[in-house]
Amino acid sequence: xIHFEHVSITQPDATTPVIADATFxxxxxxxxLVMGRTGTGKSTLLGxxxxxxxHSSGATLSGDVTVAGRSTRTHRPRDLADVxxxxxxxxxxxxxxxxxxxxxxxxxxxxxxxxxxxxKRVEETLDLMGIADLRRRSLMELSGGQQQRVAIAAVLAxxxxxxxxxxxxxxxxxxxxxxxxxxxxxxxxxxxxxVVLAEHRLERVMHEADTALWLPGDGRVVxxxxxxxxxxxxxxxxxxxxxxxxxxxxxxxxxxxxxxRIRDHGPHLDLKxxxxxxxxxxxxxxxxxxxxxxxxxxxxxxxxTAVAGVDLDLHAGTTxxxxxxxxxxxxxxxxxxxxxxxxxxxxxxxxxxPRRVGDDEARRLVSLVPQSPADLLYxxxxxxxxxxxxxxxxxxxxxxxxxxxxxxxxxxxxxxxRDLSEGQRLALVLAIQLAASxxxxxxxxxxxxxxxxxxxxxxxxxxxxxxxxxxxVVSTHDVEFAAQTAERTIxxxxxxxxxxxxxxxxxxxxxxxxxxxxxxxxxxxxxxxAEISAARVTS
Amino acid sequence: xxxxxxxxxxxxxxAVTRSAPVLRTTxxxxxxxxxxxxxxxxxxxxxxxxxxLVAVALVTVVLARRDDGLWARSLKFYLLLGAFIIVGRVMxxxxxxxxxxxxxxxxxxxxxxxxxxxxxxxxGPVTAEELVWAATDATRLATILLCVGAANSxxxxxxxxxxxxxxxxxxxxxxxxxxxxxxxxxxxxxRVRRGxxxxxxxxxxxxxxxxxxxxxxxxxxxxxxxxASSMEARGYGRxxxxxxxxxxxxxxxxxxxxxLLLGAFxxxxxxxxPVTVLGLAPERWLALFLLAVGVGxxxxxxxxxxxxxxxxxxxxxxxxxxxxxxxxxxxLAVAVGLWLTSPLxxxxxxxxxxxxxxxxxxxxxxILLPLLLALPAVLTPRPQRAGGR
Numbered sequence: 001x002i003h004f005e006h007v008s009i010t011q012p013d014a015t016t017p018v019i020a021d022a023t024f025x026x027x028x029x030x031x032x033l034v035m036g037r038t039g040t041g042k043s044t045l046l047g048x049x050x051x052x053x054x055h056s057s058g059a060t061l062s063g064d065v066t067v068a069g070r071s072t073r074t075h076r077p078r079d080l081a082d083v084x085x086x087x088x089x090x091x092x093x094x095x096x097x098x099x100x101x102x103x104x105x106x107x108x109x110x111x112x113x114x115x116x117x118x119x120k121r122v123e124e125t126l127d128l129m130g131i132a133d134l135r136r137r138s139l140m141e142l143s144g145g146q147q148q149r150v151a152i153a154a155v156l157a158x159x160x161x162x163x164x165x166x167x168x169x170x171x172x173x174x175x176x177x178x179x180x181x182x183x184x185x186x187x188x189x190x191x192x193x194x195v196v197l198a199e200h201r202l203e204r205v206m207h208e209a210d211t212a213l214w215l216p217g218d219g220r221v222v223x224x225x226x227x228x229x230x231x232x233x234x235x236x237x238x239x240x241x242x243x244x245x246x247x248x249x250x251x252x253x254x255x256x257x258x259x260x261r262i263r264d265h266g267p268h269l270d271l272k273x274x275x276x277x278x279x280x281x282x283x284x285x286x287x288x289x290x291x292x293x294x295x296x297x298x299x300x301x302x303x304x305t306a307v308a309g310v311d312l313d314l315h316a317g318t319t320x321x322x323x324x325x326x327x328x329x330x331x332x333x334x335x336x337x338x339x340x341x342x343x344x345x346x347x348x349x350x351x352x353x354p355r356r357v358g359d360d361e362a363r364r365l366v367s368l369v370p371q372s373p374a375d376l377l378y379x380x381x382x383x384x385x386x387x388x389x390x391x392x393x394x395x396x397x398x399x400x401x402x403x404x405x406x407x408x409x410x411x412x413x414x415x416x417x418r419d420l421s422e423g424q425r426l427a428l429v430l431a432i433q434l435a436a437s438x439x440x441x442x443x444x445x446x447x448x449x450x451x452x453x454x455x456x457x458x459x460x461x462x463x464x465x466x467x468x469x470x471x472x473v474v475s476t477h478d479v480e481f482a483a484q485t486a487e488r489t490i491x492x493x494x495x496x497x498x499x500x501x502x503x504x505x506x507x508x509x510x511x512x513x514x515x516x517x518x519x520x521x522x523x524x525x526x527x528x529x530a531e532i533s534a535a536r537v538t539s
Numbered sequence: 540x541x542x543x544x545x546x547x548x549x550x551x552x553x554a555v556t557r558s559a560p561v562l563r564t565t566x567x568x569x570x571x572x573x574x575x576x577x578x579x580x581x582x583x584x585x586x587x588x589x590x591x592l593v594a595v596a597l598v599t600v601v602l603a604r605r606d607d608g609l610w611a612r613s614l615k616f617y618l619l620l621g622a623f624i625i626v627g628r629v630m631x632x633x634x635x636x637x638x639x640x641x642x643x644x645x646x647x648x649x650x651x652x653x654x655x656x657x658x659x660x661x662x663g664p665v666t667a668e669e670l671v672w673a674a675t676d677a678t679r680l681a682t683i684l685l686c687v688g689a690a691n692s693x694x695x696x697x698x699x700x701x702x703x704x705x706x707x708x709x710x711x712x713x714x715x716x717x718x719x720x721x722x723x724x725x726x727x728x729x730r731v732r733r734g735x736x737x738x739x740x741x742x743x744x745x746x747x748x749x750x751x752x753x754x755x756x757x758x759x760x761x762x763x764x765x766x767a768s769s770m771e772a773r774g775y776g777r778x779x780x781x782x783x784x785x786x787x788x789x790x791x792x793x794x795x796x797x798x799l800l801l802g803a804f805x806x807x808x809x810x811x812x813p814v815t816v817l818g819l820a821p822e823r824w825l826a827l828f829l830l831a832v833g834v835g836x837x838x839x840x841x842x843x844x845x846x847x848x849x850x851x852x853x854x855x856x857x858x859x860x861x862x863x864x865x866x867x868x869x870x871l872a873v874a875v876g877l878w879l880t881s882p883l884x885x886x887x888x889x890x891x892x893x894x895x896x897x898x899x900x901x902x903x904x905x906i907l908l909p910l911l912l913a914l915p916a917v918l919t920p921r922p923q924r925a926g927g928r
Contacts, residue, residue: 047768056771081774093762094769096712098697098719105853107773112849119854140722155773340736360739368737375734378753392741418757432738 001162001194002026002049004221007063009044009053018044020219021063026196028161031188031208033226034198035235036215037451039421042198043089045215046164049196050084051077068161082111085155086164090171091147092139100142100150101126101135107158121157128191129153129183144326145176149183156187162194163187170200170448173325173477174512181205200451203237203480203516206230207254227251235452238480238516241529245536258520269535271524277509282501283488288315291439291471292337292366295346299332299495306332307343308495314440314471319462321486321503322475323513329495330475331371334442337473338368350439360392360436367438371445373429374418382420382428383413389432404431407461422449423457430461441465443474447481459485483507483515483527503527564606565919567694568702569862574690576869577912580876581682584889587675588901589908590682594621596913597682597689604915605692606922617688621681628677632669634661641666642896668894702856705845720762727758788843795837802829815882864918872911879905 003025010017018041026032034042047053051072054061065072068083077086088094097103104125108118126132129149134142139150148168155163165184169177185208187193199205212229214222222229230240230251239258243251246267252258262268292314299307307329314320322330336343339354339362347353354362370376379385386400393399404411409427411420417428426446434441443462447455455478462472462485476482482489482503489506491499491513499506504527507513518527526532574597581593598614605611634647647662697718700711731754735747742750803826811820819827878884885902 050772052768052772056768077768077771078774078777081772081777084772086769086772088765088769090765092723093765095719096766096770096773097715102853109851109853110774110777112777112851115851115853115855118851122853158774335733338737340733359736360741363737363739370730370734370737372730374757375731375754376738378750388742389738392739436739 001028001030001068002196003064003066004048005064005066007048007061007065008219009041009048010060011044012058017219018059019048019215019221022221024213024221024223026194026211028194029188029192030210031184031195031197033202033205033209033212033229034196034215035202035212035229035233037217037234037453038200038423038449040215040217042215043166045213045221046086046166046196046198048072049162049164050080050086051075052086078110081107081160082158083160084162084164085152085158085160087148087151087155087166087168089167091151094151095139095147095154098139099135100131100137100139103139103150103154104157107154111158118157121159125153125157128156128186143176144172145179148172148176148180152180152183152187160193162196165195165197167198167200167449169204174479175325177201177204177477181208184208200235200449201237201478201480202230202235203239206237206239207257209253227253237452238529239520242517242520242532245529245533255516255519258516262520267536269521269524269532271521271526271535273523274504274508274525277505280499280501280506281497282505283490285313285315285318285488288317290314291316292349293346294337297333297336297343297345297347299329299336299341299343305495307336309345310495310497312490312497312500314473316439316471317466317469318471318488319466319486320471320473321482321489322473322492323477323479323482323489324492324498328492330492331444332495333492334368334444334473334475337440337442338362338366340368360394363393363433363436364438366440366442367433367436368442369426369429369433369444369446371448373426376429376432377417377425379417381414381416382411385417385428385432386413389435393436395435395437400431400435403434404428406464407431408457423451423454426450426458434465438470440471440473443472445475445477447476447478455481456484479507479513480515482513483518489513563861563920564695564698564856564922565604565693565865565915566702566856566858566862567696567699569858569865570693571690571699573865573869573912573915574686574693576866576873577689578683578686580872580908580912581679581686583876583880584908585675585679586889586891586899586901586905587678588899589889589905590675590678592906592909593912594682594685596909597685599913600916601689601692603917604919604922606695608695610694610696611692614688614692617685617691620688621685624681624684625674625677628673628680629670632673633665635659641668641894643667644670668896671896672893698856701852704841705848705850706841708845708848708850716766720759720766723762724755724759728755731755731758785843788840791836791840792844795833795835795840798829798833798836800833802826802833805829819877819881861919865915868911868914868918872908875904875907875911879908 004022007019007022008017009019034045036042044053044059047057048061048065049067051065053059055072055076067080070080070083072080095103096106101122104122105118108121113121126135129152131146131149131153134146134150139147142150152163152165152168168180168184172180181204184195184197188195188208197205206226209226212224212226214229214233216222216234222232227250230237231243236244239253239255240251242258248261252261290313294310294312297307297310298305310333322333324330332341335341337347337354339347343355347355349365352365354365357365377385379388386404387397389400390397404427407427407430409424409431411424411428417425420428446458450458459481462474465472474482474486486503489499489501489503490497491506504525507515508518508525508527515527517529517532521532526535577593577597581590584590598618601614605614643664644667646664649663650661652659652661697715700714703711728751731751735750805822805826809822811822814820816824879902880886880889885905888900888902889905891897891899
């Protein structure tokens, strides 16, 4: 279906090609997973499939890409719209109209289909993606998962044979991500579409994948079956890590496959069963001095209640994971703790209320890294941002710069912050915010767009902060990251705390928040591969 | 086994009524044509009774036939604006005097202005004739404004944009995108401003402005790049340029423009001679002819230019009997208005001589005007109202 022949792609200002001499094919009806670390050219590769690279990106492409017999050399992306459907990372930014139904019809209008055919296809597509009841809703008021499904429906209506998806679930909570992936699986299994999918959190999709492409970062593109590629790639979801630790010849692609393998071939480890959950609010904070108290904290926007009376004690030297579905009040809670959004109730950090002290004083109490860290950057280069951070925090010159080094991000000083990768930008903003040496550090969805190695790095940084006595609060959808990083987990729903305890207690007892290793060894009380390896050595 | 119908978030209770079959809505351009006719009708007369009745007719139609969109709530704003215009006009008349002859109601202390401001009088006697005249004139302006308000409340601007001729497709796409992107831009500005506190709000003045502007602009540019890729990938512009625009289309469009321009000039700039042919001055007939030729040429030119672009419309708003009826009502009202104000009708009653203090007469046929304009309230289908939200 898709053929790449000796394809090399060079970005406008680069000297070395991001993809060099790639030759591979994707067969009709396969779900092909594209993996690789951040910045290895996954999006570029996906864009090359429908001709966005080179036609609208400025990159140079040599070699030949053909899709369903049409070469992207002679066909512009718009000429391939009836063969390839392409969905970008941020569905909201790609919407042209404002109502679901019109958005689905937009592509067909451009193709010049007759109104009766359009009507029929719109109805079919709405049903296929399960969004028929949203048809007259405004796109802005949909949830993230719904928006992503509308974006997929919008390209499907033109009835392409290939669907290209660039990280469709990176902004979604586990349940919404599951919805989108289930819809994609339907398209592969029941409709027979060829799907090419880039995804950071491989544990969510690898059980559906037939083949995979791996971009090691040196320009090569390695193709093969999903399980072969997973065992050699440097992106390691928990099941791959488990397979490596156990020395299994091939990688189990799902929790079910892993459980079966253990049932049939062992190892039968003697693990302690997890205690039954008797109390969902079990955090006591033993041995840690309290640093912040929230009493009956409420945040409302108009007639919407985002945080509905939260009582919390945060303790110094602990790492807290804040979980819950999109819109459950995680961000609002963090912003209210910082004092940047109006709230009622009591907030006290170190005996002071961050809402009543000055802005620079509040920064020293609670520092927040927002969901889009780029919002805080406005200067021309990294050095200027660091120097500004030192002045803002009233600390010795070079503090932010040395923090940046401690975060093992030695960024070139003259680089424009806008040209940094997602992970580097996060490191820069974190360094700027840490320069004020705050008592509480809040991170709002920091793992978005980070690959496994960068997440491990972030886990290390957070552990180091906690060891210094800082309280770190991280809101995240990534259960594997929370299991690795946080000591305590708080689950929010509809603005209320529904669970608060050690991560082990809260996550292992939940079907959606449990990490994969816990699911594989259920009912044993384990969360990480390291624990399994340790248990294997002792037994 | 993957689910065919996936889970969906719980819907608001009014979602049931929303997914119920839609009743037919009246075409937005039909409402605009009707409102335009009403405006022309109102501009013909200075009889306060007729104007008031026309305004009542407009409000009746809007209340009966508006749906529950955001734009439908604009009627109140236009009514307030109308009241403001009338009050304002009368107040100005109170303080800046005009003629001093007539029934003096009261006297304001007069302020003597220097010689170079001769002809302007501040304060002084206020006559009843002056006040009535000002109020009547302002009522006409307010009624014409109300016509625009009525069209605004009745016609969904998005449907109106969807129904532009194919030749104007690109412009309508640009407007639709602006309408969509603007709220996103506001949201992004709000987010960045909120984020400034996180860095201690240390920079102020120009640099502070940069701290807000740079991330917002960066966001907007990135958003437009994404939108461009998305539109390109979905086939935007694919059917463009398959047929060349024929040369005579360009000529026709130019001629249409010139003809409309000349027509407008004759209407506004050339005084009508006292001689009338069939009830209208020859200059007026010339203007009508020029405008008609311009509209006709423009329509054919746009149609021919639009053929180049084979973009189709999803569920185009239908044009049928209700639309024709709405337009006919408007056109009839204009025709009746022209007849009433011509020497063949009741010119003195509909345009009473200025600065006279008589109770305005209402000739019986003048009732036809508000009646004709109010007819769409029953002739058009009832719009669907979702209740709530």
